[in-house]
Amino acid sequence: MSLCFAAASAAQIPLHLLTPDALESFLSDLPQAEARWVRASGFAAQPGTVCLLPGGEGVKAALAGLGSDRDRRRSRFGLGAVRTALPDGCYRLETDLTGDxxxxxxxxxxxxxxxFDTYAASAPVKAQLVAPDHVDAARLVAIAEGEALTRDLINTPANDMGPEELEAAARALAEAHGADISVTVGEALLSDGFPMIHAVGRASPRAPRLIDMRWGARGPVLTLVGKGVCFDTGGLNIxxxxxxxxxxxxxxxxxxxxxxxxxxxxxxxxxQLRVLIPAVENAVSGAAFRPQDILTSRKGLTVEINNTDAEGRLVLADALALADETPPDLLISMATLTGAARVAVGPDLAPFxxxxxxxxxxxxxxxxxVADPVWQMPYWExxxxxxxxxxxxxxxxxxxxxxxxxxAALFLRRFVTGTPRYMHFDIYGWNPTAAPARPKGGVGQGARAILDALSELLAL
Known part of the structure; x- marks a missing residue:
């Protein structure tokens, strides 16, 4: 993967980002021969299109189309499509764009x-870009690397991404950043007060667990809870x-x-960051929890099981109850929780x-x-x-x-009684069709919006 910017070098190819409205003005400033070349090529600054201006030693400059305002409203990350269309080289951005x-x-x-090339070779993207001087390149790289982690974890098939492997990924992340981590596994979930996590995961030979990671020693407390159902057969309601x-x-x-x-x-x-992940596989066996069972949660609330395929809210409930026992300044849960959310807003919007x-x-x-679309839904009492x-x-x-x-959101809220500020995301986590900078497959939703909002949410 190439998730970084290139080091500044003497050989940089100017890359001009253009819209259809700005194209003629740009061409009027070019030498006539070059302007004729661009027009003859049919370049019209449409999204993702590229025109190369030849020079004495190869490419003199590259023109890249971003499309119209309407195009950019319909599809974000236009420069991502441009990157895959460019030949190998190191480019320097020429654009009037600023800020966000x-x-x-x-x-x-x-x-x-x-x-995602774990299982099959994939041709790397060779075009490189020198970051403009006035942008926070380190922040953008950190965001891209966080998104890549999310994509890799989702894209990995369940035979290689069960509860134990998800724990390993969390441990590797904790070690890389000096975080503390503890994990409650298998039967210890019962003795430690996580009965619904245990009930959902007990049918699988891959032991269920609760992952608890902590980082930071100063500032407000943010707790993130993520649904970690590594594979969901639906249980007995298969x-x-x-x-x-x-x-x-x-x-x-x-x-x-x-x-x-x-x-x-x-x-x-x-x-101060805390991450809680109930990691389970919802499998089918003689040990599976059943329709009409009544489970007692960590919070003491009893839950009638009317569909074993609605398991995500059960494991989240125990994790949320734990988070709520030492109320953070802000509590956020994220889950691929309901098909109803997809019917309501489709795969691209993250309901919250x-x-x-x-x-x-x-x-x-x-x-x-930050072009990370979300859509507010109501806690309709x-x-x-x-x-x-x-x-x-x-x-x-x-x-x-x-x-x-x-x-489902109302159900989860019943387990958050001591924390005044709670947000829940019902995400899809999957891009069904390829789009600029977003190949088909696993994708993060809502994380970049949360990251950008933290300065206001937690007065950082």
Missing amino acids: ALDEQLLGWLLAGYR KPGGSMGLMKKDMGGAATVLGLAKMIMALDLPL YATTEADAAALKAAAGR PYEKMIEPGIADLDNAPSGGFAGSIT
């Missing part, structure tokens, strides 16, 4: 260097084959919080819930700045009765099929 708009394009360039095909990504919440944690630690943000409107506003503003079955305190899978993402 420039950072978006530079991050797109970096992310276009991502390759999924049909078509619905099971992507279930290696059901640990996308864990992958995303680990990627975000990597960004935070690499940037040495002045905060927030207990305070100020936090929601800060997150939405940050998402716009009239639906609370839908998760109250009568025979137990809570129902893990209300009947009727309505408002599935909202009822």
Whole structure:
């Protein structure tokens, strides 16, 4: 992978970023022969297109299309598409873009260097770029590397990414950044008070566990909780084959919080970070938990199981209860939790819930700045009765099929009673079709928006 900027060198090819509106003005400043060359090539500054101006020793300059304002609203990271279209070389950016708009394009360039090549060789992207002097290149590289970690974890198949391997990834991250980590495994989950994590994971020969990582000794406290269901068969309510095909990504919440944690630690943000990951495999065996079972959670709330395929909220509930026992300044959970969220907003938007409107506003503003789209959903209290079955305190899978993402969020909120500021993300974690800087496969959602918003959320 190539997730860094090139060192400054004497041989740099100017790379001009152009929109269709600016093209004619740019051409008018070129020598007539070069302008004729560009026009004859058919270059019209459309998204991802490239035109090379020949020089005496090869390429004199490169023109790259970003498209119109409408094009850029429809597809972000245009410079990522440009990178894959350029020949080998070291480029120097020539553009009027500044601030957030420039950072978006530079991050797109970096992310276009991502390759998941663990199992098959993949041609590297050879085009390199010297970072402009006035950008925070180290921050952009840290973000790209955090996103790459998230993608790698999601893309790895479940035979190589079970609870133990997810723990190993967390331990490697902790070691790299001087964080402390402890893990509760198997039967110890029962004695240590995590009965629902144990119940969901006990059918698998791969022992369930709770990963607890801590970093930082100063500043406000941020706790991240990520769903780590490394594969989800659906349990005894087994999924049909078509619905099971992507279930290696059901640990996308864990992958995303680990990627975000990597960004935070690499940037040495002045905060105290805690990461909690319940890591399980929801398997089928004689030990599997059953429909109509009633489980008692760490918080003491009882939960009637009406669908063993609604397991993510169960493992998150025990982890959230633990986080809530020592309330942080801000608590965030991330999970590939419901198909209802995908039906509502599709794969590109990350739905989120927030207990305070100020936090929601800060997150939405940050998402716009860093091109990491989110969509606020409501904690709609009239639906609370839908998760109250009568025979137990809570129902893990209300009947009727309505408002599935909202009822799941309401369920989780029941386990956060001492922490005033709580945000929950119901992400997809997967890019179904290739897009600039985002190949088909695992993808982080919401992490960059959270990172950008932290300065306001935690007054850093």
